[in-house]
Amino acid sequence: DDWAERGAAVHVQREADANGNVQIKTIKKGVKDFTFGRILGEGSFSTVVAATDRQTLREYAIKILDKRHIIKEKKVKYVNIEKNTLNRLGDHPGIVRLYYTFQDERSLYFVLDLAPNGELFSVLKKLGTLNMECTQYYSAQLLDAVDYMHNHGVIHRDLKPENILLDENMRIKVTDFGTAKLLGVRKPVDGTAGDSSDNISSIPIEDERLNSFVGTAEYVSPELLTDKAAGKSSDIWAFGCILYQLLCGKPPFKASNEYQTFQKIIKLEYSFPAGFPQVARDLVSKLLATDPLKRLTIEQIKAHPFFADVVFGPTLWSRKAPRLA
Numbered sequence: 106d107d108w109a110e111r112g113a114a115v116h117v118q119r120e121a122d123a124n125g126n127v128q129i130k131t132i133k134k135g136v137k138d139f140t141f142g143r144i145l146g147e148g149s150f151s152t153v154v155a156a157t158d159r160q161t162l163r164e165y166a167i168k169i170l171d172k173r174h175i176i177k178e179k180k181v182k183y184v185n186i187e188k189n190t191l192n193r194l195g196d197h198p199g200i201v202r203l204y205y206t207f208q209d210e211r212s213l214y215f216v217l218d219l220a221p222n223g224e225l226f227s228v229l230k231k232l233g234t235l236n237m238e239c240t241q242y243y244s245a246q247l248l249d250a251v252d253y254m255h256n257h258g259v260i261h262r263d264l265k266p267e268n269i270l271l272d273e274n275m276r277i278k279v280t281d282f283g284t285a286k287l288l289g290v291r292k293p294v295d296g297t298a299g300d301s302s303d304n305i306s307s308i309p310i311e312d313e314r315l316n317s318f319v320g321t322a323e324y325v326s327p328e329l330l331t332d333k334a335a336g337k338s339s340d341i342w343a344f345g346c347i348l349y350q351l352l353c354g355k356p357p358f359k360a361s362n363e364y365q366t367f368q369k370i371i372k373l374e375y376s377f378p379a380g381f382p383q384v385a386r387d388l389v390s391k392l393l394a395t396d397p398l399k400r401l402t403i404e405q406i407k408a409h410p411f412f413a414d415v416v417f418g419p420t421l422w423s424r425k426a427p428r429l430a
């Protein structure tokens with residue numbers, strides 16, 4: 106199925122008829138096409154409800170946003186960013202997929218993949234820590250999803266265990282793209298109308314300094330606290346924090362309040378608990394580098410001994426998730 110460029114408001118389906126001619130069907134969904142079920146969770150501006158498509162009986166998570174509340178809180182921009190970002194990231198097993206959007210007079214609706222096993226955060230809180238096998242499995246999936254985002258000109262900017270959901274096979278689905286940064290498409294210098302699909306520049310279109318958004322304190326990179334420039338390497342920093350947290354149960358930079366946490370980040374004040382595996386120490390220390398240019402790239406991370414027995418690529422998403430321990 107192809108996705109209408111304008112946004113996932115319509116779902117284009119191609120079907121070959123008896124003579125092999127391709128028929129193009131567009132599907133316009135609305136509230137009445139779904140049976141709404143249990144509430145999966147609440148956000149600051151949203152309620153997420155499990156729902157079943159009445160025709161196909163497929164289950165989804167529908168994120169319902171109250172228009173009045175969004176307008177009052179001046180969050181309309183985030184709604185558009187979330188929609189545009191999800192439309193750009195429509196085809197990766199580790200990223201929540203947006204199937205349809207629609208609205209009624211009161212609400213906006215985002216029809217998303219259902220991740221029935223909740224947040225990786227809750228699993229980690231319950232278990233305390235993950236063993237090496239589980240940590241390698243989940244961090245490899247996260248790395249693969251981040252690689253895909255970056256290759257599609259998207260910086261997540263708020264990666265954290267709460268935004269990593271678990272699907273029915275206990276594989277990850279990254280969510281929460283309302284605060285992502287979409288790297289713009291620049292016209293080539295000579296002014297010719299370049300093909301917009303290939304020249305995703307690494308320089309965001311809007312002025313960096315106007316950026317007020319920073320992620321969640323424990324996962325914010327130092328450059329975001331000093332000069333506001335969020336780049337792809339800011340996601341790599343957050344990845345390093347998550348990797349550390351999966352293995353020892355708490356993030357590397359954690360203090361009694363946000364300000365103290367920021368101080369620790371800027372001073373790179375963290376340490377490894379006894380028993381933290383050496384190969385993981387080596388990798389984490391090359392991710393939590395103050396200078397963004399010194400952090401490993403995704404290719405270098407994949408080649409690190411920590412991932413020696415992980416095969417990146419499609420098998421990462423078809424192999425069985427290890428029993429959580």
Ligand SMILES: Nc1ncnc2c1ncn2[C@@H]1O[C@H](COP(=O)(O)OP(=O)(O)OP(=O)(O)O)[C@@H](O)[C@H]1O
Pocket residue numbers: 145146147148149150151152153166168201217218219220221223224270280281
């Ligand atoms: N696709 C999904 N499948 C299952 N549960 C989901 C899905 N998306 C979100 N949830 C759950 O619903 C809750 C609300 O998610 P939502 O993304 O709307 O808000 P949030 O980002 O968690 O909160 P905030 O807006 O304050 O950052 C979360 O607890 C999340 O775990």
Ligand SMILES: O=C(O)[C@@H]1CCC(=O)N(CCc2ccc(Cl)cc2)[C@H]1c1ccccc1Cl
Pocket residue numbers: 111112113114171172173175176181184185188206207208213214215
């Ligand atoms: O961009 C789109 O796909 C359409 C375009 C037409 C439209 O009216 N909307 C809703 C615009 C909007 C955004 C925020 C609020 Cl609070 C109210 C309306 C957009 C929309 C519809 C449904 C769900 C999300 C969005 Cl952004």
